[in-house]
Amino acid sequence: MAGIKDLGTLLSSIDPVLDERSFVFCTFPEFHWDDVHQLNPIGFFHEKEGLTLIITQQEAINKNINYESVYKLISLNVHSSLDAVGLTAAFSTKLAEKNISANVVAAYYHDHIFVPEEKAEQALAAISEFRLQSHPVRLK
Template sequence: MSGERRLDVLLQSLSAQLADELFVFATVPPGPLPAGLAPRMTLHEAEGVTLILPRDEAEAHGLEHGFPCRMITLTVHSSLEAVGFIAHIATRLAAAGISVNPVSGFCHDHLFVPDGREAEALGILESVAGEFQSRA
């Protein structure tokens, strides 16, 4: 299944789900991950391996971390080749002063927004969907 590419359909179909956990970003040296870690995302960079994981897990492993955030999953199955979907959403969140760190998975996009701003971000996403549903 390749996912939706049409921006208008993606925005009309936009719905979001908030994860229960509080997440953080951390980094560990290149190489195998410490035993027992199960990060939501890993990204290998020249300086080390970036992890997105629940704060409780980071603290249990003694990892320095930053950016306490909430994960919002966009439940529409978006194509990795969709043009403008995340840009549109990020622009709307930026207009409200909400930073966002998006991560695209094979089926869905995930937005990491600052802890305490998740309700506002969800409201903006609902507003975007409503605007495009009324145009259909």
């Protein structure tokens, strides 16, 4: 099933869901894939400086892994195409207007946004505004 490319359709269909877990980004200059698997990361990216993992805060605490900030995950439950143009710009602009940082991961089916834990509810409300704007209330 192909993802949606039309920005208007994506924004009007956006259904953001806040994950209850707290996440951290951590980095490992040297790593072994067996160790990575044991950390059960929700995401990872191999950079020239090392491996960045996204794991739960609890996992980091349990394994005594250093991290700087704590994030909440908002998943956009709309099947966006990897070729869609403007979706990331739209929600990152909306969050920037509210002074909320956004660390975005685009996966095959959905976009996922990591926002500072203390601003998660505000970010969820901001992203939800897209649906409200596309479905205006009509007074009789």
